[in-house]
Amino acid sequence: MRNFNPQDLANTAWAFATTGHTAQALFDAIAAEAARRVGEFNPQGLANMAWAFATTGRAAPALFDAIAAETAWRVGEFNPQDLANTA
Amino acid sequence: MVRSASNVKSLSPRQLNGLISTAEHAHELLALHRQHGHAFDRVNLATCWSKLGRVSAAERVWLQSDNGARLLALRKQTTRQARSLEARGVSSTAHALAKLAIPAAWEHLWQELERAALARVSEFNPQNLANTAWAFATAGRVAPALFDAMAPEAARHVREFSPQGMANTAWAFATAGIAAPAFFDAIAAEAARRVREFKPQELANTAWAFTAAGIAAPAFFDAIAAEAARRVRDFSPQNLANTAWAFATAGIAAPALFDAIAAEAARRVRDFNPQDQPNTAWAFATAGVSAPALFDAIAAEAARRVRDFSPQNLANTAWAFANAGHTAQALFDAIAAETARRVRDFSP
Numbered sequence: 001m002r003n004f005n006p007q008d009l010a011n012t013a014w015a016f017a018t019t020g021h022t023a024q025a026l027f028d029a030i031a032a033e034a035a036r037r038v039g040e041f042n043p044q045g046l047a048n049m050a051w052a053f054a055t056t057g058r059a060a061p062a063l064f065d066a067i068a069a070e071t072a073w074r075v076g077e078f079n080p081q082d083l084a085n086t087a
Numbered sequence: 088m089v090r091s092a093s094n095v096k097s098l099s100p101r102q103l104n105g106l107i108s109t110a111e112h113a114h115e116l117l118a119l120h121r122q123h124g125h126a127f128d129r130v131n132l133a134t135c136w137s138k139l140g141r142v143s144a145a146e147r148v149w150l151q152s153d154n155g156a157r158l159l160a161l162r163k164q165t166t167r168q169a170r171s172l173e174a175r176g177v178s179s180t181a182h183a184l185a186k187l188a189i190p191a192a193w194e195h196l197w198q199e200l201e202r203a204a205l206a207r208v209s210e211f212n213p214q215n216l217a218n219t220a221w222a223f224a225t226a227g228r229v230a231p232a233l234f235d236a237m238a239p240e241a242a243r244h245v246r247e248f249s250p251q252g253m254a255n256t257a258w259a260f261a262t263a264g265i266a267a268p269a270f271f272d273a274i275a276a277e278a279a280r281r282v283r284e285f286k287p288q289e290l291a292n293t294a295w296a297f298t299a300a301g302i303a304a305p306a307f308f309d310a311i312a313a314e315a316a317r318r319v320r321d322f323s324p325q326n327l328a329n330t331a332w333a334f335a336t337a338g339i340a341a342p343a344l345f346d347a348i349a350a351e352a353a354r355r356v357r358d359f360n361p362q363d364q365p366n367t368a369w370a371f372a373t374a375g376v377s378a379p380a381l382f383d384a385i386a387a388e389a390a391r392r393v394r395d396f397s398p399q400n401l402a403n404t405a406w407a408f409a410n411a412g413h414t415a416q417a418l419f420d421a422i423a424a425e426t427a428r429r430v431r432d433f434s435p
Contacts, residue, residue: 004402004430004433008398008399008402011402011403012405015405015410016409016419016423018410019419021423023423025423025427026423026424028427029426029427030427032430
């Protein structure tokens with residue numbers, strides 16, 4: 001069975017953040033995995049990820065640093081909505 | 088039983104065809120070709136492939152093993168004679184190749200079949216069209232010129248298509264990613280008229296095809312919705328999930344159909360596999376149709392079976408419940424634990 005792809009990770013984070021489910025171990029695991037694979041996310045995935053972690057108020061400094069660096073690098077690919085969600 | 092080579096040397100193609108037609112197993116067909124292949128004419132080749140395309144699953148595995156080496160001589164002869172094949176020969180050979188799904192070394196024969204099909208397309212009857220389209224789409228052959236040539240032929244003969252032929256051909260064009268609006272319009276008009284003749288799987292697959300191809304056919308979808316709602320008990324879980332997916336993705340409101348699917352799916356939720364469950368929830372969430380009893384049923388069943396879910400199944404289930412605003416604490420706990428475990432385990 002294949003591993004979670006970036007879209008699966010982003011959809012899961014989005015779903016748990018939207019429903020307000022506090023799942024510490026889940027968010028920690030997703031944060032570590034997403035930070036490691038940040039280059040595989042598309043702009044919408046990065047934006048959803050950032051939105052999900054911000055909404056839950058969960059501290060994930062390594063993930064946010066990775067998203068920030070990736071976004072700065074690829075800013076030309078982002079549309080205004082993605083940028084707004086990431087900011 | 089296959090007769091020995093010594094006493095059948097002088098068989099005519101007509102006699103050979105009799106033997107090929109009555110052979111019951113793949114090994115008998117291959118033995119016939121071994122002994123008489125030099126005498127096979129284009130009709131014999133076509134009949135032989137037609138039979139090979141319909142062998143049992145176990146025999147298919149046997150033929151697939153060793154990269155299809157058992158079929159080497161037959162393949163080479165067919166490649167050489169491909170351009171002489173008649174319409175039925177072209178379509179049944181392509182159909183057999185797609186069905187057998189042998190990965191390597193078949194490129195040359197496929198190319199020859201594509202050329203032969205293009206040359207014969209005006210002679211194709213509806214079944215030849217349906218089989219050829221299905222074969223090339225199933226094998227993942229990129230053949231836009233062939234599909235473009237088949238589209239007007241299929242549209243012209245649409246009244247002679249069986250429901251299965253319409254469903255399979257629409258599926259093939261959608262899968263091959265061929266934009267053929269006139270073809271889809273012709274199918275929509277004819278299928279709407281004969282919607283009662285369609286089996287559940289044919290209804291579901293045709294709806295799937297139109298949506299996947301991005302073709303709007305509101306009148307046809309209304310006809311499908313009415314018919315499907317009436318016969319929802321005959322639909323398999325996958326048919327139910329695919330039909331809901333097609334209507335949700337196409338953005339076509341069909342409240343009576345969604346209600347019927349919701350009731351039926353809730354009743355049979357245990358028969359839904361790990362892919363059908365999230366797909367059905369995803370469709371209801373996307374269509375914005377509230378179905379609390381169905382979501383409760385899926386939540387209970389999915390929570391019990393998260394270990395059988397793929398990463399995408401898990402993510403899509405969470406996404407669907409969140410998007411539908413349906414609370415399911417136990418399910419989310421189960422998904423969280425399973426996802427965290429697998430993400431950690433897979434990380435290097």
